Amino acid sequence: MDVSTPVWIATIVFIVALLxxxxxxxVRKAHVPTLAEAARWSAIYVGIALLFGVGVWVLGGHTMGAEYFAGYVTEKALSVDNLFVFLIIMQSFKVPRADQQKVLLFGIVFSLIARAGFIFVGAALINRFAAVFYVFGLILLITAGNLLKPESEDSHTADNIMVRLARRLFHTTDYYDDDKMFTVKDGKRALTPMLLVMVAIGGTDILFALDSIPAIFGLTQNVFLVFTATAFSLLGLRQLYFLIDGLLDRLVYLSYGLAAILAFIGVKLILHALHENNVPFINEGEHVPVVEISTPLSLSVIIGTLLVTVVASLTSAKGRAQNSVAAARRHATEYLETENDPAYEEELFARLLREEEQLKALPEKQRARIRSERELMELLQRAHAEHDEAVSTGYLPPAGR
Known part of the structure; x- marks a missing residue:
């Protein structure tokens, strides 16, 4: 399917219009989306992506349709994994919940721009150097190996080089001024943490593109399909964040599933590179007769791996424990940081109590491991001590009322 210039223009205009x-x-009016709102708009954006894929299937044939859906599913899974890092960054900067939408939308727009640049550069390299497939394949295999390594939240620090440079060169504040990116401090114009967190997310987006783009080029080399699958996987990511926020920490095996998918696509790319080989020191520059992995098989492997990963995560005791711990830590931290909003503080403490009840219902092995986390225990104790003090002064009603 040769895509004409008018179709390209119409597609880009449609994507920009959605943003x-x-x-x-x-996003313009700061608020926390309800679960119903997040679910409704997530479904709408996924529906748009699926309808577009059906159009590709009808107009371009089943091969191109399968390539689009394989690319879309893979990019969507990678974007969900990126939400973990976005969550860590926003927690590091203590972004108010109502303002997180603006940060997420900026991250989506920056991701789209960065990936578009990588897509066109990658396409130009592929057209000129067939050996690029070897490079892309090795990148994905290395990325897959890195995903299997245990990592802490500190491995995705918000204090990256771009943020440090901004703080060094510009006048900054340590407090938010609603959702403004600039404010006035000591009579001078200053950057707020809202702008700094956007800089941090922008910096990480560039790193995400380094494994995202090779992955989708391993499924299709059609630039239009690469661009649209990537764009539609990013649209609706903001709503998805608020929809699955409570499940993000529950997907304990997602990194293993993504590692398997990226390794599979990496092998597929290297096999394709061998088939198209023109590198002089490999088989004297002649193509190597190898079996290539078909697009339908790729789509089946990707979807099957994700299904197994999600089901295993949601049904495992480790997943339930990690989800409860993460939620309790998040609610306790937010409770301690919230000021001058008794109704919201009461709601947060009620959520914390529910999470603690879920922790008590876990198997003894999981409870013992949780009790050994001194930092978590101290955080929960501080939240209870502050609540007790607020109740004693009449600032908050007793828990349960």
């Missing part, structure tokens, strides 16, 4: 609609009607 503009999202900003004007959902």
């Amino acid at each position: 503009a609609f999202d900003f004007v009607f959902h």
Whole structure:
């Protein structure tokens, strides 16, 4: 399917219009989306992506349709994994919950721009150097190996080089001024943490693109399909964040599933590179007769791996424990940091109590491991001590009322 210039223009205008609609009607006014709102708009954006894929299937044939859906599912899974890092960064910067939408939308727009640049550069390299497939394949295999390594939240620090440079060169504040990126401090114009967190997310987006783009080029070399699958996987990511926020920490095996998918695509790329080989020191520059992995098989492996990963995560005791611990830590931290909002503080403490009840219901092995986490125990004790003090002064009603 040769895509004409008018179709390219119409597609880009449609994507930009969706982003503009999202900003004007959902993000411009700071608020925390309800679960129903997040679910509704997540379904709408996924529906748009699926309808577009059906159009590709009808107009371009089943091969191109399968390539689009394989690329979309893979990019969507990678973007969900990126939400973990976004969550860590926003927690590090203590972004108010109502303002997180703006940060997420900026991250989506920056991701789209960065990936578009990588896509066109990658396409140009592929057209000129067939050996690029070897490089892309090795990148994915290395990334897959890195995903299997245990990592802490500190491995995705918000204090990256771009943030440190901004703080060094510009006048900054340690406090937010609603959702403004600039404010006035000591009579001078200053950057707020809102702008700094966007800089941090922008910096990490560039790193995400380094494994995202080789992955989708391993499934299709059609630039239009690469671009649209990537774009539609990013659209609706903001709503998805608020929809699965409570499940993000529950997907304990997601990194293993993504590692398997990236390794599979890496092998597929290297096999394709061998088949198209023109590198002089490999088989004297002649193609190597190897079996290539078909697009339908790729799509089946990707979907099957994700299904197994999600089901295993949601049904495991480790997943339930990790989800409860993460939620309790998040609610306790937010409770301790919230000021001058008794109703919201009461709601947060009620959530914390529910999470603690779930922790008590876990098997003894999991409870013993949780009790050994001194930092978590101290955090929960501080939250209870502050609540007790607030109740004694009449600032908050007793828990349960």
